[in-house]
Amino acid sequence: MYCVQCEQSKKGGCAVKIGTCGKTAEVAEMQDVLLRVMQGVSVYADRAARVGARDAAVDAFVPHAWFTTLTNVNFDPTRFVTLIGQALDIRDKARALAEAAGADLSDLPEAATWTPGRTADDIAAAAPFAGIHRFMDRDGPTVVGLRNLVLYGLKGTAAYSEHARVLGKEEASISAEFHRIAAFLATDPTGVDALLTESLAIGALNFRVMELLDAANTGRFGHPEVTMTRISPVAGKAILVSGHDMGDLEAILQQTAGKGINVYTHGELLPANAYPGFKAYPHLVGNYGGAWQDQMQEFAAFPGAIVVTSNCLINPELKGYADRIFTSGPVGWKGLVHIENHDFSPVIAAALAQPGFAEDAEEKRIPTGFARNTVMGVADTLLGMIREGDVKNLFLIGGCDGARMGRNYFHDLAVATPKDSLILTLGCGKYRFNREDLGDIKGVPRVLDVGQCNDAFSAIQVAVAVAGALGCGVNDLPLHYAISWFEQKATAVLLTMLHLGLKKIYLGPTLPQFLTPEVLAVLVDKFDIRPTGDAQQDLAQMLAVA
Template identity: 80%
Template sequence: MYCVQCEQSNKGGCAVKVGSCGKSATVADMQDVLLRLMQGVSAYADRAAAKGARDEQVDAFTPHAWFTTLTNVNFDAGRFDALITQALAMRERAKACAIAAGADLSDLPEPATWNPGANAEEWAAAAPFAAIQRFMDRDGPSITGLRNLILYGLKGTAAYSEHARVLGHEEAAICAEFHRISAFLAADPTDMAALIAQSLAVGAMNLKVMELLDAANTTRFGHPEVTMVRMTPVAGKALLVSGHDMGDLEAILQQTQGKGINVYTHGELMPANAYPGLKKYAHLVGNYGGAWQDQQRDFDAFPGAIVMTSNCLINPEIKGYGDRIFTAGPVGWAGIPHLTDHDFAPAIACALAQPGFAADAPEQRVPAGFARNTVMGVADTLLDMIGKGDVKNLFLIGGCDGARPGRNYFHDLAVATPKDSLVLTLGCGKFRFNREDMGDIKGVPRVLDMGQCNDAFSAIQVAMAVAGALGCGVNDLPLHYAISWFEQKATAVLLTMLHLGIKKIHLGPTLPQFLTPEVLGVLVENFDIRPTGEAKEDLARMLEAA
């Protein structure tokens, strides 16, 4: 087992029997095999696309398969057996599509013809062939690190694509571009310039995917509205929904209506409380708990059923809630009931059987819903405040949270920002400071919660609109970035920001292990990426440059 895809990996990678996340060596091996096969699928799909052909089943399966390999998503070896079987079948479908289209199938990359076997035992034996260590030994850490930058960026983009796809939004051009970059990766490229160029291509594609997901969410649920979200429980039966999937949340709200169950969001689903199509359900009573890394404490204390809809699952067996948690979508843990086809009846029955909250807790609320439509709706006011000097600086502080020491940096930076500045935040990094009373500027809250991690799209749109209105470039704005990196969705967002030419991003609290000093040097030279240091020193440097 060797894994460096997220901040939980041990120094030098998880060369152990069990990863820090709880992933077993068996699951890690199966994920490596699945991804190598999926690159083979893309090799055929890319050549078919060049002839104007596609297989819709292949395109639908691809983001889901990639999504299951993200950090803290699926730990169930049995599910990966099924996924590998499907991947082998999808590779044959993609091949048949390419042949039917008259595509040239000469000079295929290794993953297109690789035979890993036909069962779990044979796949386990073949796993070293697909493992990162093989490529580290063969091509060195810098080339492998750049390929991993693309690989993990594709994982993040696949997750956002899947979120949009399950809401009925997908685009053939995006599917084709995903296959193109995946097929590029399948050839095990070694040219550093080409690898950097394709990393930025992932960022460009991810921008389109985030736009697609934004359209999927707002078409289905309306544009977020400024909403004071309750953060404390109320008396009654309770069901907690975690992850990112608002379609699952909607189905749960529909299926619990009139049953006397209060529904709570958790983690990255907190922004769902601001969408009109979801907040209309009176029994969506607010948010419970904080960021994903605190879930074992939060879930153990929650007196109801829990549904995990997407990434951020932590071992549910070591606490007392293993008999009342359910998974859905790409998520899996061996022995935990997995719900399919949006049928949440087992979780609802479990919620009714649990005691629920005995009494209301003291009310506490935080503002949410400052997505692009809301902010752009008051663009004139914002520009006027900037022009008059009421707002001198903007800070984008957020991203993925995590458990390692050093993440209080983002809290310390946020609360230290000058009173004449606004803080835009998104992702679960907001939980570090979103309950702090940081005041307002002429009635505008200083902390503007823009939503989930994929709502980086909103932040980007706002930044570009402000720059356009002021007649300057984005890098000329008094806008400063402090991004908390954790896993692959954050990698995709970072690549999008680099694609847009955004510079001077403070990234931390630790840098990805797959970015070797040589690769980091290239990124620093081209984009002035800055590892986070001491919050006060970084803040002083940001303000000096403004």
């Protein structure tokens, strides 16, 4: 296998049998095949869109299929055999749509006509033609690395699109732009400038998608409110919901009402506790555990049932809880029960069969709910604090967490920030420091939890509003970025930040293998990306230009 899409990738991207994440070579190759076929789907969908034709079923399948290939999402080869068969059928459907609309189908790229077969053996035989490193000798590391930047940016955008879609929010124009960029990628482009242009186009697209997802979440569950969220268990039967999918969390809460089961969020679902729509369920009792990389210890200790709704999943067989963990949506692991059609009755039965927590733990709470609506609701207070010098610096510290050495950088940076600064944080990277008591400024907590990784939209909106009120550009604010990098959603968010022209982004602690020295040099030169180093030295540099 050859996989370089995230920080877990082994040096050089190569692993003979299995990746650090637990992905087998068989699954890695199936994912490559699926993505190649999906690029072909977009070739036809793009050409149909140019003449005003679209198919809602095609548009709906695309983000789900791409999402299954993200890091730590789906490890089940049988699911990928099915998905590849479905993708081939969808590609035929998209071609028929384009033909019926009179679209130009000349000069089709390989991905539009290549047929890998539908059995596991046929797919394995075809896999070398779908490998991302196939053209390394021909095109070189810079071009292949930039193509991977486009590929992984599209993956992250697809994931956020799927989160919005399952909540009933999708837009034809967003699907059309996704198809256009994926169709561009299907041509195996070699122009560095063109690849950079399309990378920024993904950033623009992802901004629109995050805005759509924000509308989906707030339209259904209300705007987050400042909430002291409990992070210690209470007595009783229990279900733990991990991932990002708020629709699944809502369904679980609805189906467990009155059954004597307490529901806890985990990982990226912590922000759900601040939404009014979820506060209506008294048996949503708080958050359990931290970031995804600690799940094996936390899940093993959790005395109830567990549902993983999206990334990130780690091998559940190693710590003995495979019989009480379930997957839903794009997630899969061979042998686990996968929830279909939002019927969580198997999860409920498993929770009732487990002992649950015997007693209440000492009560502990942390503040959540500082999304854009909350922060802008006290904008006058915040602006006054900035104008009067009570707040001299703003930091955006967050993103995707991970298990490699060096991630204490984000904790050390947050703890070292001056007492006259506020920290906006989002994603699971906040678990590095969100339980630290860093104090407050005139009653405003110094650490403001904006939400999930996709809530970068909220953080950006806050920054733009503050800059506008102060009569300056965002890059003129004393606002500093330290982004915890891990996987493809982070790629999409980074491209959004670059699209918006944000500068001096500190990115780390280690970069994915696809960001070769050549690609990194391009990003540093074009966008002033700054790989993280020593936290104290980086902080000194940030403050020196404030």
